[in-house]
Amino acid sequence: MAKVIFITQANESVEVEGDSGSLMELAVQNGVYGIDGDCGGVCSCATCHIHLSPEDFDKVGAPAETESDMLELDDNATEYSRLCCQIPVSDEIDGMTFTVAG
Amino acid sequence: MQGTESGVETLSMNAVVIGASHAGVNFAFNLRQQGWQGTITVVDSDPELPYHRPPLSKKTLQTTECVPTPLKAEKAYADSNIQLRLGQTVDDIDRENKQIKLAAGDIIGFDKLVIATGCSPFIPPIPGLLSQSKYFAMRTYADVKAIQSALSQSSDKDVVIIGGGYIGLESAASFKSLGANVTVIEKQEKILSRVTSPVMSEFLSTLHINKGISLETTKDVVGVKQRGNKQVVVCGDGTEYLADFILVGVGVRLNTQLAINAGLIVEEGIKVNGVCQTSDPDIFAIGDCTKHFSTVYDRWIRLESVQNAVDQAKGAAQYLTKGVTPAPVVPWFWSDQYEYKLQIVGLSQGYDDLVVRNEDEGQFSVWYFQGERLLCVEAVNHTKSYVLGTQIIKKDLRVNKQLIADTSTPLSKELLV
Ligand SMILES: Cc1cc2nc3c(=O)[nH]c(=O)nc-3n(C[C@H](O)[C@H](O)[C@H](O)COP(=O)(O)OP(=O)(O)OC[C@H]3O[C@@H](n4cnc5c(N)ncnc54)[C@H](O)[C@@H]3O)c2cc1C
Ligand code: FES
Numbered sequence: 479m480a481k482v483i484f485i486t487q488a489n490e491s492v493e494v495e496g497d498s499g500s501l502m503e504l505a506v507q508n509g510v511y512g513i514d515g516d517c518g519g520v521c522s523c524a525t526c527h528i529h530l531s532p533e534d535f536d537k538v539g540a541p542a543e544t545e546s547d548m549l550e551l552d553d554n555a556t557e558y559s560r561l562c563c564q565i566p567v568s569d570e571i572d573g574m575t576f577t578v579a580g
Numbered sequence: 581m582q583g584t585e586s587g588v589e590t591l592s593m594n595a596v597v598i599g600a601s602h603a604g605v606n607f608a609f610n611l612r613q614q615g616w617q618g619t620i621t622v623v624d625s626d627p628e629l630p631y632h633r634p635p636l637s638k639k640t641l642q643t644t645e646c647v648p649t650p651l652k653a654e655k656a657y658a659d660s661n662i663q664l665r666l667g668q669t670v671d672d673i674d675r676e677n678k679q680i681k682l683a684a685g686d687i688i689g690f691d692k693l694v695i696a697t698g699c700s701p702f703i704p705p706i707p708g709l710l711s712q713s714k715y716f717a718m719r720t721y722a723d724v725k726a727i728q729s730a731l732s733q734s735s736d737k738d739v740v741i742i743g744g745g746y747i748g749l750e751s752a753a754s755f756k757s758l759g760a761n762v763t764v765i766e767k768q769e770k771i772l773s774r775v776t777s778p779v780m781s782e783f784l785s786t787l788h789i790n791k792g793i794s795l796e797t798t799k800d801v802v803g804v805k806q807r808g809n810k811q812v813v814v815c816g817d818g819t820e821y822l823a824d825f826i827l828v829g830v831g832v833r834l835n836t837q838l839a840i841n842a843g844l845i846v847e848e849g850i851k852v853n854g855v856c857q858t859s860d861p862d863i864f865a866i867g868d869c870t871k872h873f874s875t876v877y878d879r880w881i882r883l884e885s886v887q888n889a890v891d892q893a894k895g896a897a898q899y900l901t902k903g904v905t906p907a908p909v910v911p912w913f914w915s916d917q918y919e920y921k922l923q924i925v926g927l928s929q930g931y932d933d934l935v936v937r938n939e940d941e942g943q944f945s946v947w948y949f950q951g952e953r954l955l956c957v958e959a960v961n962h963t964k965s966y967v968l969g970t971q972i973i974k975k976d977l978r979v980n981k982q983l984i985a986d987t988s989t990p991l992s993k994e995l996l997v
Contacts, residue, residue: 503649509656511613514606516890518632518639522914522923523886544921551970574859576782 480572484510484528487578501571502526502563505578512578519563524548526563527579529556534574538565554579590901593618596680596688598670598838599696600624601633602889603867605651607694610897612660621660621688623680627667629654629723634886636724637750638916642757646722646728673842675860692900695850695858695865696893697835699884703828704742707736708804713810715804715826718747727827734824737761740813741827742801744771746915748829749784752793763794763821765801765813767830777934779946780958784917791918796821813815832884834869847871855899855906856892864900866892874906876973877927877955885913911975923966925958926973935984937965937991945969952978964991972996 481495484505496504505513517523518560521544530538535558541549545564549555559579565571595611597604600622606782608622624630631648640646665682672681679689701717709715710987716727731737737760741748744766755762768774770781771788789795800816804826805862813821836846845859849871856864856872867889871882888911895906915922920942931948938944945965948956953976957969973977978997983989 503905506650507653509653509659514890516602516886517914518635520634520638520914520916520921522921547967550967 480567480569482571482573483575485575485577486511496567499567500563501528501565501567501576502561504567506564509526510578512580513562515563517563519540521545521548521561521564524551524561525580527554527560528560528576529579530558530574530576532558534571534576535560538571538574546578552580554559565577581944590615591617593691594689595620595692595900597622597694597696597868598624598673598680599698599835599867600626600630600664600666601696601698602651602886603698604694604696605630606890606893607696607866607897608662609656609660610654610894611900612662614897614901616897616901620660620663622662623665623668623670623682623688625667625669626720629666630664631721632886634914635721636721637718637747638754638817640721640860641718641727641751641754644728646724646851670838673758673838675863678862683818691862693863694896695839695863695869696867696889697838698797698868698889699832699834701828704801704830704832706742706801706804708806709826709828712796712804712806712811714824715828717828718751727825731755731758731760736824737823738810739827740765740811740821740823740825741829743776743829743831744768744795744797744976745829745831746772747996748827749788750915750917751827751829752788753791756791756793756918761794762792763796764788765799765815765821766795767800769798771795771797773972775928776958777928777931777946777948778937779934780960783944787918787920832868836869838866846897847880851880851987852892852919854895855917856896857899860921864896866896873928874911876910877930881911881927883911885911887912910970912970912990919961921961921963923963924931924956924961925966925970926954927955928958931955933981935981937962937984937987939987947979947981947984949981954979968992977986 479497484492494508502515514525516525630651669683671683739760739762741764744764752762774888802816803814805812811823822932839850850865852870868884874881891909898904913924933949934949943961946958959965979995980997983995
């Protein structure tokens with residue numbers, strides 16, 4: 479079980495919890511504004527972009543090649559960016575806070 | 581057609597949307613987010629909570645629990661005060677009285693109407709096909725459930741797919757992963773010949789054949805017969821293929837009848853202007869059912885893609901709330917088959933030159949040009965090509981074609997001229 483917080487662009491903080499699927503699905507299920515997930519989670523649309531804290535980024539790990547290439551399409555991307563459809567919901571992310579990028 | 585409403589007073593207005601899929605649902609949420617204060621009602625014949633269509637032929641078909649991927653959570657509709665009326669079909673648009681009529685008889689009045697009715701599978705009038713029951717299409721969640729049940733009931737798992745387009749090929753790959761024997765029958769000499777180049781067509785043919793699909797091209801299906809508990813698909817040259825069931829994937833029929841009956845201008849798609857307004861200024865249309873003028877490609881186009889549905893939805897919502905006209909967009913599309921990810925940006929139609937960039941095994945991209953202008957990039961397991969292609973096409977930059985083909989030159993801005 480993981481409890482995480484999304485901070486939207488409007489600075490709203492949304493606490494959500496889940497134990498399976500991807501972080502994008504969890505965000506969509508909870509109506510987190512700014513996480514659209516237009517491609518359904520196959521790393522093709524870059525509408526599930528989040529920023530992590532440097533410490534959390536290290537724990538979650540760097541994106542795979544396709545994902546980091548897709549991130550280049552987004553001007554808001556930083557070195558701590560991830561597409562959250564590629565992050566599984568697991569104990570590992572419990573307690574983390576993510577900032578919605580776009 | 582263009583109107584000039586801006587800063588619209590929307591408190592007492594009713595927005596009604598016909599079709600709750602990628603276009604209609606994204607429109608409703610964007611409209612609310614952009615500040616629409618009036619009511620928003622979305623009607624759809626499909627009883628299911630609106631879901632993503634692309635996974636149907638991919639992940640949804642492959643997994644036996646077979647659950648749809650919802651576009652939005654159920655509670656998000658209530659939170660955004662969007663009224664969803666599922667399982668209800670719209671019968672008529674009455675422009676004079678500004679109301680729509682549901683098949684069940686209800687009448688819903690509108691100030692602004694959005695038609696997002698998409699398309700339905702085209703079922704060709706092949707003798708014997710319609711009169712027997714073991715054929716399916718691939719458009720709705722109900723289709724996938726029915727297909728899965730037919731597959732689980734057949735002991736031989738012999739599947740014949742009529743039509744070698746994206747949906748047919750993706751389904752073929754998914755059926756294969758479920759242990760089926762799959763035959764794809766295609767009328768043209770090459771699969772996807774109308775939408776891609778011989779290079780890509782050849783790659784996909786070889787891929788599917790290597791995965792064990794029987795790919796039968798230049799075959800015209802002329803009839804379907806019943807033999808025992810099998811379907812027999814008969815081709816013009818006399819060849820026959822046995823199937824436990826048939827999947828028909830030969831293209832679509834646009835759901836434009838409501839618009840036609842209402843007297844809107846429809847020419848292979850509901851004609852819309854740059855803000856998705858139809859020939860009636862209070863009626864908008866978005867998604868697969870529309871035809872719009874692409875300023876990027878300088879011609880009228882109709883697209884069947886999530887990107888187009890979502891972008892048109894956002895554009896129409898912005899216009900209705902803020903009076904803003906959206907910037908031109910470059911179309912993009914993806915398809916996943918086996919372990920291959922196809923990413924396409926732009927439209928290749930009209931190309932007169934192409935350059936292939938071969939990366940490592942199974943990774944390559946095809947760059948389509950008209951003169952020096954890059955029209956489209958199709959990338960297979962190579963997102964870098966897709967991303968650079970997107971940036972180039974968006975800004976209409978020029979590239980050095982020789983360097984594109986030369987993989988010792990990394991894909992970067994150095995390829996620009
Ligand atoms: C199997 C499959 C795989 C696909 N894969 C991809 C892909 O990988 N990438 C990609 O970009 N695109 C893909 N697409 C295309 C993409 O799904 C469509 O472009 C997209 O769904 C279009 O959205 P839409 O809202 O315009 O229309 P639709 O999705 O067709 O929705 C129209 C809705 O309107 C409803 N409707 C119609 N008439 C009425 C009426 N009279 N009353 C009430 N409701 C009505 C229908 O029930 C339907 O729900 C795929 C499509 C399919 C079917
Ligand atoms: S949902 Fe499309 S890239 Fe993540």
